[in-house]
Amino acid sequence: MGRKNKCLVYLPDQQSNDMVMHTVFLELQTMSKVLEKLTILSDAAKYDASCSSSGSKRANTFKGLGNSDGMGICHSYTEDGRCVSLLKILFTNHCIYDCAYCVSRRTNDVKRAAFTVEEVVDLTINFYRRNYIEGLFLSSGIFKNADYTMERLVRVAKTLRTVHNFNGYIHLKAIPGASPELLHEAGLYADRLSVNIEIPSEASLQKVAPEKNYSDIITPMNYLSGEKDRYVDDKLHFKSTPQFLPAGQSTQLIVGASPESDTQILRLADGLYKTQKLKRVYYSGYVPIQTDNRVPLISAPPLLRENRIYQADWLLRFYKFSVDEILDEKNPNLELDIDPKLSYALRNPEKFPVDINRADYEMILRVPGIGVKSAKKIVSSRIHQWLHSEHLQKIGVVLKRARYFISCPGLDVPRKDYQMADIKRIILSGEALQAPPQLSLFG
Amino acid sequence: MATYVYDGSFEGLLSCIFEAYRAKTVPETIVEEQHHQFTLLEDVQHIPADEGLAARVLTGIDARTDGRAATIVYQLFLSELPKVEMLIFNFIAAVIQRNHASILENFANEFILKASQIERMMHREVHRMHAFVRFQKAKEGIFYAAIEPDFNVLPLIGDHFERRYADQRWVIFDTKRHYGIYYDLTETQFVTLDSPIFNLSSGDLNPEIVDDAELIYQALWKNYFHSVNIAERKNTKLHIRHVPKRYWKYLIEKKRSIK
Numbered sequence: 001m002g003r004k005n006k007c008l009v010y011l012p013d014q015q016s017n018d019m020v021m022h023t024v025f026l027e028l029q030t031m032s033k034v035l036e037k038l039t040i041l042s043d044a045a046k047y048d049a050s051c052s053s054s055g056s057k058r059a060n061t062f063k064g065l066g067n068s069d070g071m072g073i074c075h076s077y078t079e080d081g082r083c084v085s086l087l088k089i090l091f092t093n094h095c096i097y098d099c100a101y102c103v104s105r106r107t108n109d110v111k112r113a114a115f116t117v118e119e120v121v122d123l124t125i126n127f128y129r130r131n132y133i134e135g136l137f138l139s140s141g142i143f144k145n146a147d148y149t150m151e152r153l154v155r156v157a158k159t160l161r162t163v164h165n166f167n168g169y170i171h172l173k174a175i176p177g178a179s180p181e182l183l184h185e186a187g188l189y190a191d192r193l194s195v196n197i198e199i200p201s202e203a204s205l206q207k208v209a210p211e212k213n214y215s216d217i218i219t220p221m222n223y224l225s226g227e228k229d230r231y232v233d234d235k236l237h238f239k240s241t242p243q244f245l246p247a248g249q250s251t252q253l254i255v256g257a258s259p260e261s262d263t264q265i266l267r268l269a270d271g272l273y274k275t276q277k278l279k280r281v282y283y284s285g286y287v288p289i290q291t292d293n294r295v296p297l298i299s300a301p302p303l304l305r306e307n308r309i310y311q312a313d314w315l316l317r318f319y320k321f322s323v324d325e326i327l328d329e330k331n332p333n334l335e336l337d338i339d340p341k342l343s344y345a346l347r348n349p350e351k352f353p354v355d356i357n358r359a360d361y362e363m364i365l366r367v368p369g370i371g372v373k374s375a376k377k378i379v380s381s382r383i384h385q386w387l388h389s390e391h392l393q394k395i396g397v398v399l400k401r402a403r404y405f406i407s408c409p410g411l412d413v414p415r416k417d418y419q420m421a422d423i424k425r426i427i428l429s430g431e432a433l434q435a436p437p438q439l440s441l442f443g
Numbered sequence: 444m445a446t447y448v449y450d451g452s453f454e455g456l457l458s459c460i461f462e463a464y465r466a467k468t469v470p471e472t473i474v475e476e477q478h479h480q481f482t483l484l485e486d487v488q489h490i491p492a493d494e495g496l497a498a499r500v501l502t503g504i505d506a507r508t509d510g511r512a513a514t515i516v517y518q519l520f521l522s523e524l525p526k527v528e529m530l531i532f533n534f535i536a537a538v539i540q541r542n543h544a545s546i547l548e549n550f551a552n553e554f555i556l557k558a559s560q561i562e563r564m565m566h567r568e569v570h571r572m573h574a575f576v577r578f579q580k581a582k583e584g585i586f587y588a589a590i591e592p593d594f595n596v597l598p599l600i601g602d603h604f605e606r607r608y609a610d611q612r613w614v615i616f617d618t619k620r621h622y623g624i625y626y627d628l629t630e631t632q633f634v635t636l637d638s639p640i641f642n643l644s645s646g647d648l649n650p651e652i653v654d655d656a657e658l659i660y661q662a663l664w665k666n667y668f669h670s671v672n673i674a675e676r677k678n679t680k681l682h683i684r685h686v687p688k689r690y691w692k693y694l695i696e697k698k699r700s701i702k
Contacts, residue, residue, distance in 0.1 A: 031659050038663060039670050046671045063609045063628075074685070075574045076696055078672040081681030088671060126660045127667075129586065129611060130578045131604075132695075165610075287675050301675055380548035391551045 038123070040113040044093040044104050045139055047289075048196070049252055049282040051083040053134035053169040056191035056247035064165030066128055066135070068191060068247075072169070073134055086137035086171060087127050091115055091152055095141030099209035100294035101198065101257045101286065104141045108289075114143070120156045121164070128168050135169030135191070136160070146177035154182055157189035169247075176216040180223055187227055192247035192279070195220050200265045204258035208294045221276050224249055228277075248279035255309060256302040257286035257295050261332040266312055266323050273316065283309045308334040315340055318372055319365050337428065342368040345405055346420045356392065356408035357382050369402030401427060444471040445486040449528075451475045453520050455492035457500045460532050462490050469536075473528035504535055509544040515558055518565045521595045527561075534558045565599070568592055572600050575686075576615060577695050579647070579661075580654040586613040589646040589693050597624055601631040618643055646693035661695050668696035 054072035074083035092114035093104040103110065124136045138156055142149050153172045160166040172186050174193040186193055195217050199205040202214045224245065231244035251272060253265060269281040285306035288298050312334055315321035319341070326340050327333070335343050345352060345368050354363050356378060364375045377395045381387060389410035393399050403411055404423045447463060447470045449455035456473065463470050471485075481487070504512035512535075519531050533554040538546055550556045571592070578586035586608070590597075597617050601624045604613060608626070616623035616636060625634040640649055648657070691697040 031663075035663060035666055038667055042667050043670045046673055060606055060609050065608070065610050067607050069603075069606070073570070073574045076668060076694065077682050077685040078668070079679065079682050080673050080676035081678040081685065082673075082676075083685075084668065084671065087667070123663065126656075127664060129608070130580070130660060130664070130695075131576045131588070131608075132664050287673060303676065377548075377550050380545075381550045383545065384549040385551050387551060394556055395550050 034119055034123070037113045037115055037119070038089070040111055041090045041093060041115060042088065044110075044141075045088045045090045045137070047103065047284060047287060048088065048137070048139060049082075049284040050137065050171070050194060050250055050280070051085050051088075052192075052247075052250070052280060053085040053171075054247070055279055056169060058167045058169075058191065058243070058246065060167050062165060064167055065125070066166055066168035068134070068167065068169045075132055075134065085134045086169065087124055087133045087135070088137040089115070089120070089123075089139070091120065091138055091140035091149070091156070092143055093141045094143045096144070097142055097209065097211050099198075099212065101208055101254055101289070103289045117152060117155050117159060121159050124156075124160060124168075125164055125166065128166070133168075135171070137171040139173040140175070142175060146175045147179050147182060150175045150178035150182045150186065154186045154189065157186065161189045171247075174220045174224065174249075176212070176220060178220065183220055183223055184227060187224060187245045188242060190245065192250060193224055193245055194250045194252070196252040197268075198252060198254050199258050200253045200255075200260040200268050201258065204260065208258065221249060221251075221278075225276050249276065250278055250280040250282060252282040252284055254286050255283050255306050256298065262305075262309060262312070262334045263323070263327045263332045265309060266316070266327065269313060270316055270323050281313065283313070304336050305334070308336060308340060312340045315344075320362055321366075338424065339368075341366070342401070342424075342427065346424055349420050352405045353407040354405060356387055356406050367402050367405045369398035369400075369405070371396075400430060444468070445488050446471050446479075447473045448476055448479050448487060448489045449473065450492050451477065452492050453517065454494050454497040455490065456520060456528055456531065457497035457516075458493045459488075459490045459528075460535055461493075461496040461500050462488065463532070470529070470532060472526075473532060475528075500535065504538045507538055507542050507544070508547055511544065511547060512538050515547075515562055518562050518599070519558055521598060522561050522565055523595055524561065530554060530557055530561075565594055565596065568594050568596050569599050571690070572596055573603055575690050575694060576600075576604070577646075577693060578613060580657045581648060581652045582654050583652070584612060584654075586611055587640060587648055588613070588615045589618050589641045589643075590615060591619045591689075591693065592617065593689075595620060597622070600624075601626070605631050614640075616641065618646075644692070645698070665696050665698075 051074070052072055053068070054070065056068040057070045058068040060067040072085055074085050076084040078084060090104070092112070093110065094112050094114060095104045095106055098106040120136070120138065127133045128135065136156070138153055140149050140153060153175070157170050157172060160170065170190045171192045171194065172190045174183055174186065174195045176195060183193070197217055199208060205212055205214065228245050228248065231241060235241040253269065255265065265283070272278045272281055283306050285301035285303050286295070286298070287301045312326050315326055316323065321344070325344060334340050338346075345366070351363070351366070354367050356364070361375060361379050364370060364378055365372065370378070374396045378387065378392070381391065381395070387408060389399065389408055392402070392408065404427075445468065447459040449459045459470070459473050501513040501516070504516065516531055516534065519527055519534065537552055537554050546552070547555060550559065572590055576588045576590060578588045580586050595617075597615065597620070600615070604615065605626055610628070612627055614623050614625045614634065618641065621635065623634050623636060624631050640652070641647065642649070686694070686697070
């Protein structure tokens with residue numbers, strides 16, 4: 001691998017540089033220009049929900065700058081409560097496409113700007129050195145064509161890795177329609193690539209973004225997951241095989257800009273996890289950007305629905321649920337007043353109560369009020385002693401919720417007296433006295 | 444039953460525990476010298492810190508837990524919580540008595556559970572410091588950061604920053620506990636600072652030593668922080684839960700204005 005402390009490639013717009021402390025001092029004039037670009041191009045990038053900087057292991061080699069140790073860090077949180085982990089910007093918001101849901105669409109009257117490769121590199125390095133960020137998330141509008149745009153994104157990543165020996169996190173957009181050569185090169189420098197599907201069905205996509213189609217989106221995904229498999233396989237035989245997309249791929253679906261049901265959205269996501277081996281599917285409640293008659297007029301983004309879909313996504317990935325258990329033909333959409341796990345329990349009374357001291361881990365995971373951590377603690381502690389309800393409380397189980405679905409010594413409520421409808425009413429009224437549910441994106 | 448008094452050091456505390464075991468007794472309490480108030484009725488044992496005895500305690504508990512217990516005990520100590528000394532004694536006693544690594548997963552044992560809760564709390568604070576440290580570049584190229592963590596986590600965070608910023612010299616200074624760690628491109632050491640490097644209330648680097656470009660990057664960062672916010676999704680409660688107000692003081696993006 002050429003990622004040592006020498007620049008092995010010819011970079012036309014990279015001046016000869018001082019390798020140790022890298023940065024050209026920004027003159028005040030250029031500074032105000034960069035400030036304006038940063039305002040425009042971070043504002044345009046913020047509708048991408050992805051914030052993750054996790055899942056990649058990249059050591060700091062040759063006393064360079066930065067590392068990724070597998071666990072992402074949120075360095076700050078915006079006032080809307082979302083994690084700020086990466087410098088998330090567009091390379092440019094000039095775009096040849098006219099997608100109705102997108103703020104950067106061709107026909108939208110917004111200020112346009114474009115960074116240079118050096119400006120993005122300089123911002124990334126200087127923010128990183130001050131511990132503001134875990135790395136860079138670089139997306140872009142499409143100027144000229146896919147390859148022209150992708151080439152610039154790749155050049156930023158390549159400069160960071162090869163010139164600055166930067167080992168922080170890099171997330172690039174894979175531009176639909178970009179050539180396999182460029183995607184391949186991107187995979188060698190980036191930790192994660194993402195192609196956003198945005199609209200959860202092809203029919204709706206045709207309506208709001210007539211210049212796009214599913215095959216353009218799925219082709220790069222397929223190519224990248226195939227390449228990643230190949231590299232992982234090579235690595236088994238040759239230790240020197242470089243990393244290829246160590247943090248895999250992700251995508252984003254917009255919720256509420258088109259008429260798909262929650263079942264359709266979750267089935268699509270489930271398929272992406274299984275067939276494309278995506279690491280994450282992000283859901284973004286549609287923020288009504290400007291009036292365009294191809295997308296619905298709504299007053300506020302559907303945050304609660306987005307939150308329920310995230311909870312269901314969690315059940316798929318960490319709680320071993322299948323889509324069919326969460327939703328069915330009678331219930332195509334998630335209930336908004338209760339979370340999907342409670343909903344599952346109330347619809348399947350025959351599976352409860354779960355015996356805390358004897359049941360399988362999988363079944364304990366299904367109890368409302370018991371999370372992954374508590375379930376693991378229960379299974380490891382009950383080897384030593386019989387667990388009582390007070391143990392559960394201390395372990396972190398939310399008993400006022402779980403008590404209706406478990407049996408264990410010390411519980412004073414004889415569960416059999418309750419009907420599921422009563423339980424729902426009790427839980428809801430008990431919780432109504434407390435603060436409204438927090439809309440957390442689970443980090 | 445005796446009161447054991449130690450010098451405030453980790454080694455001192457472990458020496459007390461060793462001596463209590465040697466005397467086959469459970470201490471009434473273990474207190475730091477500077478907090479100890481003398482009363483006539485007490486049986487008071489002043490135990491000097493002995494590195495050898497301390498090491499034997501740590502080796503002993505690690506041998507029984509696949510090398511995991513010593514780290515936990517150190518974190519309990521750094522939490523500086525009131526009466527944490529007796530928790531440490533009881534935790535060590537539980538480990539020695541059970542003599543098997545699985546004891547650390549028995550959360551029905553009150554001391555193991557309490558220890559794991561404090562460990563999680565410390566872990567959270569360490570993670571917060573990984574996130575909230577904000578370096579400011581000084582003219583001579585050193586990056587400085589002021590922190591004021593709830594617990595004494597400075598000894599636990601050096602490794603992370605050493606791995607990450609291997610090619611820059613940096614100082615992280617705890618303004619509450621008045622000491623810092625300094626990485627000089629080779630190793631990280633504990634330091635104290637004499638000259639006024641920081642403005643203690645704002646955490647700003649002394650204007651005389653600050654690098655010319657520093658304020659520019661601070662302005663860019665603040666600007667970035669505000670433009671990625673989506674006003675339609677405002678959720679102040681969640682924001683404050685993730686970034687509690689007591690940490691705002693030294694966070695560049697949460698400070699009011701920059702000239």
